Amino acid sequence: MNTRTPREVVTDVRAHPRLADGDDERFAGYGVMGLPFRSGHYLALRDMVASSIGPAYRSVWHRDPNGHWTIYTTTEPERSCPRYFDAGATTRQVPAIDVGWTDDHTFEVTLGNTLTWQVELTSSPTTRVMTALSGATPAAAWRSRAVLHAVGPMATIMLRAGRVRMCARTPNGPEFRGTPLYIWRVADSRASLNGETLGAPGPFDEQVRIGDIPLPQRGLFFVGRSAFDTPSTTTTDPDSLHHTGAVR
Template sequence: MESRTPQEYAQRAETAPTLPPGGAERFAGYALMGIPFSTGHVLAYRRFAASSIGPGYHAVWLRRPDGRWTIYADAPPELSCSRYFGAALSESVVAKVTGNWTGPASLAITVPGVLQWQLELKSTPATAALSAVARAMPVSVWRSEKLLGAMGRLMGPLLRSGKMGLAGLVPNGQSFRARPLRVWMVGASAATIDGEDAGNPRPLPVQEHLADFWLPQRGVFVADTEICFPSTEPAMAAAPARHGSTT
């Protein structure tokens, strides 16, 4: 099992943010890749403390039951997740997004007026094995979309999380490669969204994806994570941006 806690890896990312080498657009930090709820909501969280294109940022991805996606971020859309996913969104909102560690494996995430979300993370034999394999892989493997595709196909069945992709295209047309070196599962999660209970974590009838990025059917958290976008072709038309609550 993983000897250090998710909180420890998060603190290390905050105090010593480090970008991977290269000329692509790059980000590093930790993330909750996604988790679906019984009401049909889907949530995801990104904390990239290091960015090659601007300041680090927090972001929450929210899919409401009618299928509309919104990304809330504390950085402008052109410097955060909407730069790559905006074409699939109903809107991008600049808002205060906070992630507070309340324990070694407990994280509370807030978007004022929108979201109160608590997470409890756990290590399992599958996550420990995947973390060990990921750290043992040479850097050259992480540059191969073919091999990353194979690893994504391995992760899904091991974690019982549905289809997962570590490489491919995002909605705005750029290519991506992800390198998660530490993996945990969500053991428990509760959220209040738009003032209402989101229900229990539960797989969707049909797994959600944004182009080649698949949202897992169970909560998957990753740390020591890098993502790069080797292709930075002009993006497709993105969702309208607005400023939300910043208090």
């Protein structure tokens, strides 16, 4: 059973970045899978410490209460998250996104004068079991679409964060395959965007999705790897980024 803290795991991953084997487009890193706020805002963080298609980068995803997405990225959009997710979203390349740890379970994300976001993490029996199962699964198995499709329903039941899919289509068309090696729950969070306080975290009445990928109804933090098919020139309907119901 994993006894290391989130900061310890992230420090190790940053010091020894390693991509999974394969010939698809691969990334390794950590971040907040997603976090809904009762005000209707939604935030996500990706800190990719290794990439098969470009330099390491960070990105912040924001969805406003009207359903519009903005993806902030520290490297060229074609070498980061917008490569797969920018259909229907605004993309902004920024000089830096800073992540600083204040203790073993708490970190702060800063995006210039635009965003200040504090996140406090905790473990639970469920996240500890999920992490243990991930560590016991051979790396080759995580490359199997059948395994990923089977893990999704199990994670849906165990994490109680809405539907979970480890293998699904992105808005721009390529298939996404995710391998979370460590998971923690977001215990608390505070954020201010463009001077507006986003309020308390809380689930939406209807789960948000991006393309065919549902985003968590409660805050989850991961350390892991992901892979994507190479994008084609065809993109999907931009409305796939806007599927969301009213908020509580």
